[in-house]
Each structure stands twice: as structure tokens, then as C-alpha cells.
Amino acid sequence: MNTWKKLKQIDWTQLQHLGIIGFLGLFWIPILKWFFLFYLIGFIQLFKGMKEAEKESNIKNLNNYYLTFFLSQLNPFVFFPATLQGLGQIVILLKNISGFPDRDNYQNKTDFILPFQGQWFVANGSSTKKNSHSWDILTQRYAYDFIIVDPNKKSFEQEGKSLSDYYCYEKEVLAPADGRVVTVSDRVKDYTGVGDLSLDWKTRDFRGNFVIIQHADKEFSFIAHFKSGSIRVQKGQQVRQGEVIGLCGNSGHSTEPHIHFHIQDNANLWIATGLPIRFKKVLVTLDGEESMVRMHDFIEKNEKVENLA
Ligand SMILES: [Zn+2]
Structure with missing residues (x-):
């Protein structure tokens, strides 16, 4: 070139x-x-x-x-x-001076599933720039934020002022693929100031509680904002796809309980390139209407998504 x-x-x-x-x-x-x-x-x-x-x-x-x-x-x-x-x-x-990995040129080495059970909503994230979680933060270029919503697209009941109002709070978070846990950090309290879009600016770690799992050479998943004290895996442990690794929480910089999930090419978050993610078999519903099955494909913001066996 x-x-x-x-x-x-x-x-x-x-x-x-x-x-x-x-x-x-x-x-x-x-x-x-x-x-x-x-x-x-x-x-x-x-x-x-x-x-x-x-x-x-x-x-x-x-x-x-x-x-x-x-x-x-x-x-x-x-x-x-x-x-x-x-x-x-x-x-x-x-x-990546000669070009970044993107949806057209990158092939996943791992067959990923969504890191949860049942139907969740893609609040942020895309395989393209338009709806990217954060295109210019290169590690999180293809990241997703997942929440659970009701038919009115609301993510909470009552007023949303308490963590337990949120449908996804304390729901199980699953290993997206087989692998070995390389990092576990579970030291941050959940932020309780939900409902006003504020961030926990006094947090000890903006990543909150998180897990990094290696699935293949240069393919790691990063999953964050776990509920404090809920992470069930340890560094060095082998995990199986679908195994429960912790509970959804609101630790770190998070405006409401959600699962942050992305994959990256290095164990070190700060110098890792974010990679696009194809999921194994997902039932996708858009605007509560048509559902379609997507295999080995990307998912996009505003879709309701669910793993299919
Ligand atoms: Zn996120």
C-alpha cells in the first residue's frame, strides 16, 4: 500500500x-x-x-x-x-498504522455468545462508526452496553432512583466463550446515585468491577460494571461458554446498571485494539416487531437480542 x-x-x-x-x-x-x-x-x-x-x-x-x-x-x-x-x-x-480491524476485514477466532440469558437491549454499540459505543476510544470502538427494557423501552420500574428498580440489576453475567480468566478486579462499590444520569466521579476505578478472559491468541473479552462482590471467577481459572461469572451491577462510571462487553487483541486494556464481534446465533427483534435469526453476525444499537442454542 x-x-x-x-x-x-x-x-x-x-x-x-x-x-x-x-x-x-x-x-x-x-x-x-x-x-x-x-x-x-x-x-x-x-x-x-x-x-x-x-x-x-x-x-x-x-x-x-x-x-x-x-x-x-x-x-x-x-x-x-x-x-x-x-x-x-x-x-x-x-x-494499526496500516489499517484498523473492521467488520469487513476481521474474522473472529472465537464463536461468541451474548454474555447473558434472555432478551436484552443494545443500548450502545455497533459494528460501524455511526452508532459506535465510542469510535475514538480505540479499545472500545466495537463495545456494547446491554440493558433490559420493558415494552415502553424503559429500563426500570418505579422511579429508577434505586438500583433494584432496574430490570437488569443483579442478573447473571455469562462467559461469552470458553477461555482462561486473566484479570479479575472486584474492589469498587456500586454507584447508588442512579436516575439523574450522573457518574460516580469519586469512584476508585471508572471501569468498575471487571473481568478479562483470554479466548484465543489476540482475542480477549472485557466485561465490566459487575455488582460489587459478585464476581465468581478467579485469575487463572478456565471458564466454559455460558458459565455464570458474576452479576450485573453499577460499579465505576455507569449511569445505570448495565453490562459493558467488548473484545480486544491484548490482555492490557490500555494498549489493546478493539475488535468487531460476530455472535454465534442470535434472535434479533427491532422495535418490538419483526424477529430474525442472525448467525455469525453483528448486532447493532436499538436491537433486542437473545442467544439461541
Ligand atoms: Zn460501555
Whole structure:
């Protein structure tokens, strides 16, 4: 491939991640200060993205979300890992300089199932840029957020002010494929401030409680926001597809109980490239109407999805 084509493939907005160096540069070498401009550009883009999300989702008031997101930058337990994540983006960019894995060029080595039983709703996530969970966070480019909704598309009963109001809270989370557990982190309390779209800005880990499982060479799953103390597997343990590994919770940066699931090419979250996920056999229902069976295929935002044996 010629150089020009390679250059065109790079998403140059990614340069904002260099701003992290600039932020650190404020305290170090004077010339690095200029990278801080990238950091500002990153924040402006983030803000624009949120405003667009607000418009699209018909959610009137995301102010609590913005406020707690910015406050969380003052929390060293969030700021330093977020900085690592930002620096990791540069590593991921360099790793994929000749092109990123996408739905057309990447073949899964593993046959994945959805990490739950029964019908859930894809609140976020897609195999394409349009409805991506977070296209520019390269590890989570193909991530999904799953919740359970009722026929009115509501994810809770009562007022949604308590964790137990949420249909998916404490539901079992399953291993999406056979594999070996490489990381377990179960040290964060569930965030109880649900119902106002705020984030737990004082959390000790924005990932919440999470598990990383290796399924194949360069194929790992990352599953997060488990209920505190609910993870049933240990580091080094072999798991079988469909085995219960913990319970759905609301730990870390999560506005309501949900399962976050993505796959990545490395055990280390900060430097792993996110990979598209084809699921083995899924019953997909859109808008409560037509159902179709999809085999070895992707799922998309706003679909109701369920494993088929
Ligand atoms: Zn997520």
C-alpha cells in the first residue's frame, strides 16, 4: 500500500490524545506545553459529541453527566488511568498504522455468545462508526452496553432512583466463550446515585468491577460494571461458554446498571485494539416487531437480542 493511502486511513482526530502529553508537559518540559492545545481540542470535540448525543437521544438534561464527568477529572483514581488510556491510544494508533480491524476485514477466532440469558437491549454499540459505543476510544470502538427494557423501552420500574428498580440489576453475567480468566478486579462499590444520569466521579476505578478472559491468541473479552462482590471467577481459572461469572451491577462510571462487553487483541486494556464481534446465533427483534435469526453476525444499537442454542 502506498504512503498516501496509509496516511488517508489514519483518523487524524486521534491526535487529540497527544494532548495528554501536553497536559503532563505543563509540569515538565516547556515546549511540550504546546501539545496542550490538542488536549483542549479533545475536550471541545468531546463536548460537541455529547451535545449531539443529547439531541439524538431526546434526553433533555445531560448536565449532571457533564458536571460529574468533569469533576471526575479531578479524581486522581480517574485522571491517572484516563491519562494512561490516552497515551495508550498512541500505541494503538502505531500498532494499526496500516489499517484498523473492521467488520469487513476481521474474522473472529472465537464463536461468541451474548454474555447473558434472555432478551436484552443494545443500548450502545455497533459494528460501524455511526452508532459506535465510542469510535475514538480505540479499545472500545466495537463495545456494547446491554440493558433490559420493558415494552415502553424503559429500563426500570418505579422511579429508577434505586438500583433494584432496574430490570437488569443483579442478573447473571455469562462467559461469552470458553477461555482462561486473566484479570479479575472486584474492589469498587456500586454507584447508588442512579436516575439523574450522573457518574460516580469519586469512584476508585471508572471501569468498575471487571473481568478479562483470554479466548484465543489476540482475542480477549472485557466485561465490566459487575455488582460489587459478585464476581465468581478467579485469575487463572478456565471458564466454559455460558458459565455464570458474576452479576450485573453499577460499579465505576455507569449511569445505570448495565453490562459493558467488548473484545480486544491484548490482555492490557490500555494498549489493546478493539475488535468487531460476530455472535454465534442470535434472535434479533427491532422495535418490538419483526424477529430474525442472525448467525455469525453483528448486532447493532436499538436491537433486542437473545442467544439461541
Ligand atoms: Zn460501555
